[in-house]
Amino acid sequence: MTQPRIVNRPLFTPSLRVLREAPAERVLQLAPTASLLDVISAVIGDPDTALRVLAEFPTLLDLHRASPAELRRIHGLGPRRLTALKAALELGRRTVGVAVGERPQVRTPSDAARLLLPEMNLLDQEQLRVVLLDTRHRVIAIPTIYVGNVGSSILRTAEVFREAIRQNAPAIIVVHNHPSGDASPSPEDVSVTRLIIDAGKLLDIDVLDHLILPGNGQQTFVSLKDNGLAFG
Numbered sequence: 001m002t003q004p005r006i007v008n009r010p011l012f013t014p015s016l017r018v019l020r021e022a023p024a025e026r027v028l029q030l031a032p033t034a035s036l037l038d039v040i041s042a043v044i045g046d047p048d049t050a051l052r053v054l055a056e057f058p059t060l061l062d063l064h065r066a067s068p069a070e071l072r073r074i075h076g077l078g079p080r081r082l083t084a085l086k087a088a089l090e091l092g093r094r095t096v097g098v099a100v101g102e103r104p105q106v107r108t109p110s111d112a113a114r115l116l117l118p119e120m121n122l123l124d125q126e127q128l129r130v131v132l133l134d135t136r137h138r139v140i141a142i143p144t145i146y147v148g149n150v151g152s153s154i155l156r157t158a159e160v161f162r163e164a165i166r167q168n169a170p171a172i173i174v175v176h177n178h179p180s181g182d183a184s185p186s187p188e189d190v191s192v193t194r195l196i197i198d199a200g201k202l203l204d205i206d207v208l209d210h211l212i213l214p215g216n217g218q219q220t221f222v223s224l225k226d227n228g229l230a231f232g
Contacts, residue, residue: 036060043088049076053085064089064122092118103138106131109209112173113221115139120177120213128176130160132169133208140169146176157199164205171206175213183214183222185229193230 040050052074057063063085071082106112112131120127127147132140143163164172174196176189193210200207209231210224225231 043084044081046076049081053077061122105136105138106133106173107137109211109223109226112175113211113213116175117213117219121215121218123177123215124179126177126179128174130163131173131175132164132167133171135170137171140167157195160196161199161203161205171208173208174210177213177215179215181214181216181218183212183220185212185222185224190230193224197230
């Protein structure tokens with residue numbers, strides 16, 4: 001059997017240099033190349049506190065998972081700075097991959113994965129979501145269908161297609177995560193995908209792919225279609 005193709009994407013790597021210049025100006029000047037320390041310093045307004053934050057939580061995944069109680073223990077991170085930091089993280093999570101005023105277009109499996117990885121690779125529970133697409137493969141919506149174990153014993157294909165029918169979506173991409181960190185498709189993943197594809201044919205809704213995301217902050221995914229699984 002062909003080995004699943006894993007697409008790797010680099011995680012953010014913070015710089016632990018102490019910055020004495022104004023961090024907000026640095027972010028404006030450097031934009032995407034600004035370090036994580038630059039960005040956090042600009043958000044909370046203090047490079048020294050930002051350095052202490054990154055010493056405790058060195059990656060964006062660590063920061064997303066940190067509770068307010070854990071963050072409050074950091075010297076200099078008072079209620080106002082803590083609120084600003086959490087708000088910035090949430091804003092970034094919501095806007096990843098979506099251009100202002102536009103609906104993202106999905107041309108490849110990577111496009112779909114890029115929309116969902118920033119959020120779904122932080123989840124502790126398995127979820128199944130459906131990317132609803134219009135005739136030009138622009139995203140209409142991404143509803144969550146199941147939370148918990150996504151298996152054929154509980155899957156109701158009517159639920160998978162409910163929103164697609166309601167919003168008149170001619171095509172969908174199914175996405176679910178493996179919080180264990182292993183994105184390898186299981187036999188049940190393949191059988192569930194076949195059920196969904198068959199139901200889509202009856203409903204005249206094209207099932208373009210089924211993606212599996214590994215969780216644990218990994219920037220990878222597996223496309224069942226690319227690996228010749230369930231899609232003939």
